[in-house]
Amino acid sequence: MGSANYKKRMTEVLWELLDNVLNTEEPLNALFGSLELLAGLMNCEGGAVWLLDTETQRLVPVVSIGKVQFTDISVENGLGVEGIVTASGQSVVVESTLSGNYPGSIFDEYGLKVQNMLCVPLKSLADTLGCIQLINRRDGAGFSDEEQMLCRQAAALVAFAVEEQGCTVSAGEKKEVLISLRGVTKEFPSGEGVIRVLKGIDLDIYRDEFVVILGESGCGKSTLVNIIAGMDHLTDGTLIIDGKDFSSPTEAELTRFRREYLGFVFQQYNLMPNLTAQENVKYIAELVKDPMRAADAIAKVGLTDRAKNFPSMLSGGQQQRVSIARAIVKNPKIIFADEPTAALDYRTSIEVLEVFEQIVRDRGSTVVMITHNPEIARMANRVIKLRNGRVSSVRVNLRPAQAAELVW
Ligand SMILES: Nc1ncnc2c1ncn2[C@@H]1O[C@H](COP(=O)(O)OP(=O)(O)O)[C@@H](O)[C@H]1O
Ligand SMILES: [Mg+2]
Numbered sequence: 572m573g574s575a576n577y578k579k580r581m582t583e584v585l586w587e588l589l590d591n592v593l594n595t596e597e598p599l600n601a602l603f604g605s606l607e608l609l610a611g612l613m614n615c616e617g618g619a620v621w622l623l624d625t626e627t628q629r630l631v632p633v634v635s636i637g638k639v640q641f642t643d644i645s646v647e648n649g650l651g652v653e654g655i656v657t658a659s660g661q662s663v664v665v666e667s668t669l670s671g672n673y674p675g676s677i678f679d680e681y682g683l684k685v686q687n688m689l690c691v692p693l694k695s696l697a698d699t700l701g702c703i704q705l706i707n708r709r710d711g712a713g714f715s716d717e718e719q720m721l722c723r724q725a726a727a728l729v730a731f732a733v734e735e736q737g738c739t740v741s742a743g744e745k746k747e748v749l750i751s752l753r754g755v756t757k758e759f760p761s762g763e764g765v766i767r768v769l770k771g772i773d774l775d776i777y778r779d780e781f782v783v784i785l786g787e788s789g790c791g792k793s794t795l796v797n798i799i800a801g802m803d804h805l806t807d808g809t810l811i812i813d814g815k816d817f818s819s820p821t822e823a824e825l826t827r828f829r830r831e832y833l834g835f836v837f838q839q840y841n842l843m844p845n846l847t848a849q850e851n852v853k854y855i856a857e858l859v860k861d862p863m864r865a866a867d868a869i870a871k872v873g874l875t876d877r878a879k880n881f882p883s884m885l886s887g888g889q890q891q892r893v894s895i896a897r898a899i900v901k902n903p904k905i906i907f908a909d910e911p912t913a914a915l916d917y918r919t920s921i922e923v924l925e926v927f928e929q930i931v932r933d934r935g936s937t938v939v940m941i942t943h944n945p946e947i948a949r950m951a952n953r954v955i956k957l958r959n960g961r962v963s964s965v966r967v968n969l970r971p972a973q974a975a976e977l978v979w
Contacts, residue, residue, distance in 0.1 A: 755808035834898030888919030
């Protein structure tokens with residue numbers, strides 16, 4: 572600590588952060604990038620950015636990284652470390668406690684013992700907008716004066732950007748958890764032993780939200796979604812869906828759950844070649860209790876004039892739209908889409924994403940989409956980033972992008 576190299580790195584981080592703040596149009600992305608930079612520099616176990624909802628005077632965690640994934644939580648302004656920092660505009664440092672745990676921290680509820688913490692205000696010219704909080708240095712060192720100063724400066728830059736862009740949050744709406752995972756692991760047999768692909772996933776997915784699960788190839792996205800969607804069993808942990816425990820379901824329970832609850836869209840369209848577009852949809856509709864009309868589902872994906880075509884007569888994008896129609900015709904509570912545009916070119920991908928956008932808007936269904944493309948993640952209400960079998964971050968998009976705005 573305190574070496575010339577480290578100081579150089581601190582200066583570089585400040586520049587990087589400035590660049591990130593100036594060049595990111597979406598303030599939340601700037602917040603997220605800044606948090607990642609600061610937590611990375613100081614090698615912290617976790618961190619969060621809290622913003623004040625001025626109407627309710629409560630603080631909402633809009634971005635979190637590392638061990639602690641905040642879900643449904645808010646803190647009263649003036650209370651708790653976050654509230655004190657925001658209300659007073661002063662930073663708070665909690666130094667390493669020898670045996671222990673900083674008492675009364677909301678992190679307790681999330682199973683993280685706070686050994687040390689730095690919390691700095693997001694202070695703009697007029698107001699304090701919230702705070703940036705960093706938890707538990709892995710090396711156990713305290714936060715030096717220089718580091719505290721760096722964080723305060725960084726927070727001031729970030730606050731400026733947030734204020735310029737007018738970033739608002741609302742703690743008022745109470746979200747309902749539809750899917751809840753705790754400590755979910757998944758191992759596959761490999762040679763003599765096993766490989767652990769999911770390493771303890773804690774995650775809540777809310778009713779009617781559009782969630783993107785983002786991560787590089789091989790990080791465990793499909794494995795995770797296959798478990799949530801009842802296509803694979805978890806090794807350890809709990810999975811609750813709509814209040815029901817699906818941690819170790821019977822095959823019969825699973826089959827019923829998949830049929831009545833879920834719609835799927837995969838990278839491959841998996842259409843029946845000898846059925847027309849509409850027949851492909853109708854055949855699925857006949858399996859469930861309360862379906863939409865096949866013709867209506869076809870209309871929703873904009874293929875009415877192609878309803879009588881066989882898959883071989885349709886483009887890749889059109890075939891994917893048929894498979895979306897097949898997913899929505901069941902009136903499912905949850906729609907899963909695993910890399911639905913991975914096989915499509917850019918323009919066709921956007922068309923397919925527009926269909927998803929419309930489904931989210933019109934039907935208010937919960938949509939869980941997997942992608943490795945960060946640009947697509949901009950459409951989501953929340954972005955869950957996986958890395959190497961763990962949730963590495965959760966980000967709320969306060970203003971989700973429209974499909975038509977995406978570029979890659
Ligand atoms: N049935 C399986 N048996 C053994 N290993 C598997 C199995 N399914 C997936 N894996 C491994 O798990 C890891 C994560 O795979 P996957 O969930 O498909 O990743 P992603 O969808 O993020 O690309 C990969 O290393 C993959 O090889
Ligand atoms: Mg995959």
